[in-house]
Amino acid sequence: xxxxxxxxxxxxxxxxxxxxxxxxRIVHALKVGLALSVVSLIYYYKPFYDGFGISGMWAVLTVxxxxxxxxxxxxxKGLNRGFATFLAGALGxxxxxxxxxxxxxxxxxxxxxxxxxxxxxxTFSRFIPGVKQRYDYGVVxxxxxxxxxxxxxxxxxxxxxxxxxxxxxxxxxxxxxxIISICIMPVWAGxxxxxxxxxxxxxxxxxxxxxxxxxxxxxxxxxxxxxxxxGKPLAEYFxxxxxxxxxxxxxxxxxxxQKYKSILTSKTxxxxxxxxxxxxxxxxxxxxxxxxKQYLKLAALIRQCAYLLEALNxxxxxxxxxxxEFQRKIQDECITMSLESGKALKELSESIxxxxxxxxxxxxxxxxxxxxxxxxxxxxxxxxxxxxxLGVIPAATVASLLIDIVVCxxxxxxxxxx
Amino acid sequence: xxxxxxxxxxxxxxxxxxxxxxxxRIVHALKVGLALSVVSLIYYYKPFYDGFGISGMWAVLTVxxxxxxxxxxxxxKGLNRGFATFLAGALGxxxxxxxxxxxxxxxxxxxxxxxxxxxxxxTFSRFIPGVKQRYDYGVVxxxxxxxxxxxxxxxxxxxxxxxxxxxxxxxxxxxxxxIISICIMPVWAGxxxxxxxxxxxxxxxxxxxxxxxxxxxxxxxxxxxxxxxxGKPLAEYFxxxxxxxxxxxxxxxxxxxQKYKSILTSKTxxxxxxxxxxxxxxxxxxxxxxxxKQYLKLAALIRQCAYLLEALNxxxxxxxxxxxEFQRKIQDECITMSLESGKALKELSESIxxxxxxxxxxxxxxxxxxxxxxxxxxxxxxxxxxxxxLGVIPAATVASLLIDIVVCxxxxxxxxxx
Numbered sequence: 001x002x003x004x005x006x007x008x009x010x011x012x013x014x015x016x017x018x019x020x021x022x023x024x025r026i027v028h029a030l031k032v033g034l035a036l037s038v039v040s041l042i043y044y045y046k047p048f049y050d051g052f053g054i055s056g057m058w059a060v061l062t063v064x065x066x067x068x069x070x071x072x073x074x075x076x077k078g079l080n081r082g083f084a085t086f087l088a089g090a091l092g093x094x095x096x097x098x099x100x101x102x103x104x105x106x107x108x109x110x111x112x113x114x115x116x117x118x119x120x121x122x123t124f125s126r127f128i129p130g131v132k133q134r135y136d137y138g139v140v141x142x143x144x145x146x147x148x149x150x151x152x153x154x155x156x157x158x159x160x161x162x163x164x165x166x167x168x169x170x171x172x173x174x175x176x177x178x179i180i181s182i183c184i185m186p187v188w189a190g191x192x193x194x195x196x197x198x199x200x201x202x203x204x205x206x207x208x209x210x211x212x213x214x215x216x217x218x219x220x221x222x223x224x225x226x227x228x229x230x231g232k233p234l235a236e237y238f239x240x241x242x243x244x245x246x247x248x249x250x251x252x253x254x255x256x257x258q259k260y261k262s263i264l265t266s267k268t269x270x271x272x273x274x275x276x277x278x279x280x281x282x283x284x285x286x287x288x289x290x291x292x293k294q295y296l297k298l299a300a301l302i303r304q305c306a307y308l309l310e311a312l313n314x315x316x317x318x319x320x321x322x323x324x325e326f327q328r329k330i331q332d333e334c335i336t337m338s339l340e341s342g343k344a345l346k347e348l349s350e351s352i353x354x355x356x357x358x359x360x361x362x363x364x365x366x367x368x369x370x371x372x373x374x375x376x377x378x379x380x381x382x383x384x385x386x387x388x389x390l391g392v393i394p395a396a397t398v399a400s401l402l403i404d405i406v407v408c409x410x411x412x413x414x415x416x417x418x
Numbered sequence: 419x420x421x422x423x424x425x426x427x428x429x430x431x432x433x434x435x436x437x438x439x440x441x442x443r444i445v446h447a448l449k450v451g452l453a454l455s456v457v458s459l460i461y462y463y464k465p466f467y468d469g470f471g472i473s474g475m476w477a478v479l480t481v482x483x484x485x486x487x488x489x490x491x492x493x494x495k496g497l498n499r500g501f502a503t504f505l506a507g508a509l510g511x512x513x514x515x516x517x518x519x520x521x522x523x524x525x526x527x528x529x530x531x532x533x534x535x536x537x538x539x540x541t542f543s544r545f546i547p548g549v550k551q552r553y554d555y556g557v558v559x560x561x562x563x564x565x566x567x568x569x570x571x572x573x574x575x576x577x578x579x580x581x582x583x584x585x586x587x588x589x590x591x592x593x594x595x596x597i598i599s600i601c602i603m604p605v606w607a608g609x610x611x612x613x614x615x616x617x618x619x620x621x622x623x624x625x626x627x628x629x630x631x632x633x634x635x636x637x638x639x640x641x642x643x644x645x646x647x648x649g650k651p652l653a654e655y656f657x658x659x660x661x662x663x664x665x666x667x668x669x670x671x672x673x674x675x676q677k678y679k680s681i682l683t684s685k686t687x688x689x690x691x692x693x694x695x696x697x698x699x700x701x702x703x704x705x706x707x708x709x710x711k712q713y714l715k716l717a718a719l720i721r722q723c724a725y726l727l728e729a730l731n732x733x734x735x736x737x738x739x740x741x742x743e744f745q746r747k748i749q750d751e752c753i754t755m756s757l758e759s760g761k762a763l764k765e766l767s768e769s770i771x772x773x774x775x776x777x778x779x780x781x782x783x784x785x786x787x788x789x790x791x792x793x794x795x796x797x798x799x800x801x802x803x804x805x806x807x808l809g810v811i812p813a814a815t816v817a818s819l820l821i822d823i824v825v826c827x828x829x830x831x832x833x834x835x836x
Binding site for chain 2: 061127
């Protein structure tokens with residue numbers, strides 16, 4: 001009993017965390033509950049029931065399968081369902097009519113064959129990337145409705161009556177979903193995509209701002225306080241960088257350094273969000289045909305940069321001893337580069353959030369480039385003076401990865417400009 | 419008309435490509451067509467129709483939504499659907515009974531409230547990762563069936579009759595799917611996962627085997643034929659490596675170098691395959707509870723290695739001029755390292771495919787390690803002799819990334835051993 005109690009508590013904690021991570025999930029659950037109760041009660045009350053008969057249950061069915069988390073997904077599923085039902089219904093009636101002409105013996109053969117052919121062709125079309133991405137659900141509903149109508153065994157005039165009922169109940173169910181999902185605290189896929197891209201930029205920035213301090217921490221923790229070239233102690237450098245802003249480099253805060261990892265695998269999420277965003281009407285700061293594809297391009301660049309960070313991350317906490325005097329020589333430039341590129345990315349993220357021009361990031365990008373130039377000269381002299389050349393290589397690699405990151409930052413800045 | 423004709427031809431080409439890429443897709447489409455025709459005709463013939471009434475359509479519905487590409491996915495959806503229908507049906511009858519006790523006025527309130535609460539709770543549970551991964555479809559069906567039963571407006575004894583009919587038709591539809599999907603050219607998610615992991619290893623190997631030639635090609639294309647330390651011309655080295663095997667390094671074959679990119683984003687596919695594989699019974703060389711999770715661990719290591727390749731890839735075709743004499747010094751070791759780690763990975767991939775011990779890879783791993791040691795010594799002397807230290811850094815970075823890759827290869831070898 002102790003054990004099971006502990007397990008229940010853990011599950012409860014997990015559930016709570018799911019809600020806390022994104023409170024919109026709770027709202028979404030309540031919205032689905034509301035939509036379903038509304039439709040169910042409409043179906044329950046006699047007047048409606050008398051008009052639509054058992055078809056009313058299609059409204060319930062539609063709500064359950066169509067109501068998705070974001071407005072875009074709901075619209076996409078609803079429209080897919082509506083059009084597919086209409087098209088398949090018409091084709092089904094046609095197939096039915098055709099089979100009637102073939103007499104009693106030919107009827108099941110014609111019906112079976114048409115179901116087989118259409119189902120096989122439609123199922124195959126679901127493998128075509130373009131269809132899969134946008135119309136997958138519609139194709140499923142198409143197969144479903146066509147076979148139901150074709151094989152229903154009713155007379156044609158009965159079928160048309162039935163199809164009319166079914167279509168109108170589906171429209172009722174779909175409209176309920178769309179209205180509730182748009183009117184009550186809507187979740188826009190487009191806005192989510194926008195925020196995700198901005199957040200990912202910020203995660204990169206987090207890592208870069210923290211990296212300098214983390215990589216060179218052995219020196220600081222070690223002997224004396226290292227004094228940077230500008231005369232300030234290095235710790236001071238973090239507390240009070242040139243522009244007077246408080247830098248957010250807390251050395252114990254290692255988890256913030258690992259945040260960027262989620263970017264490595266976020267491609268699927270971004271693709272589906274961009275896909276849903278295309279179905280959404282204009283909302284808030286976004287027009288109807290907002291260039292969502294641009295976000296995907298930007299996201300690809302961000303992921304490229306995250307791969308570089310992943311390579312860089314391997315050097316934090318590596319066991320290889322780097323000659324301290326060499327490290328001391330390059331650390332100023334390295335820290336500046338990572339800090340400034342971090343700041344540039346943060347500004348870019350801000351400018352995406354506020355949808356203003358990214359001009360504030362430009363000076364930081366300039367600083368990065370200058371530091372990269374300085375680093376190249378420093379490296380030249382430092383390498384010449386140094387005897388333990390082998391030990392230097394990991395540090396040199398870090399430096400050269402940082403240079404790549406600066407290049408990547410520049411590209412991202414250009415892309416945000418667009 | 420010219421334009422539209424060209425477009426039709428292009429679409430047709432695309433469709434053909436989808437089929438050629440994986441012919442099992444065509445088979446799958448035919449299987450779905452078959453299952454649907456079978457169930458539809460059962461539904462169509464009177465004897466069956468008389469027994470089950472309109473509930474027969476649930477068999478059709480089940481086939482359409484349950485039949486998935488792999489056996490695991492079909493089983494998972496079928497079982498989810500069966501159990502969820504059963505559970506929700508029972509609860510629905512309970513809710514119905516309860517609401518009957520509350521009199522005419524209380525009935526709609528109790529029903530509406532219970533639908534609202536259950537739908538909201540179930541929808542929320544779909545956000546919990548564990549539920550989403552394995553039971554997502556079941557929860558949808560649960561909400562659906564519960565609301566349909568609870569609000570149906572029938573008397574309790576009618577409902578039980580209806581639930582019985584519906585459940586048996588769903589079982590018929592589900593069984594048809596499972597039987598057809600297992601008996602006619604089955605597609606096992608587990609086998610797909612197994613092959614995907616082996617393929618990904620091979621893609622890594624492809625890149626590494628080609629990398630040496632690609633990175634050092636400027637030298638060869640350039641002036642004289644460079645003679646490797648062993649006295650053989652370098653081109654010879656590729657055509658006829660030590661072990662007499664024909665190396666597959668064609669310099670023009672750049673696309674084979676880019677294959678590894680697909681690994682960077684394959685996490686979602688692997689996760690879902692592993693998830694489906696758990697539902698599958700033993701088949702071929704796999705037992706029922708094959709350790710599918712091990713594959714995910716291995717896949718994570720492979721992806722780690724792919725990130726390193728991504729960093730390495732940036733140095734191919736980079737514009738930075740590397741001093742030729744330095745490049746000449748390190749190229750032997752670098753080429754050996756990348757070639758041998760490529761071979762080791764290829765052997766590992768083979769040993770996964772044939773499910774034998776990975777002992778054949780061990781000598782290659784040893785070779786890699788030796789080359790890495792050599793490279794370290796060479797670097798030491800080469801760096802001392804060299805004047806243009808700055809130009810050396812990119813090459814040194816490449817070398818150090820290669821060393822990391824060797825470490826990664828070792829880890830993969832260990833993991834395959836398990």
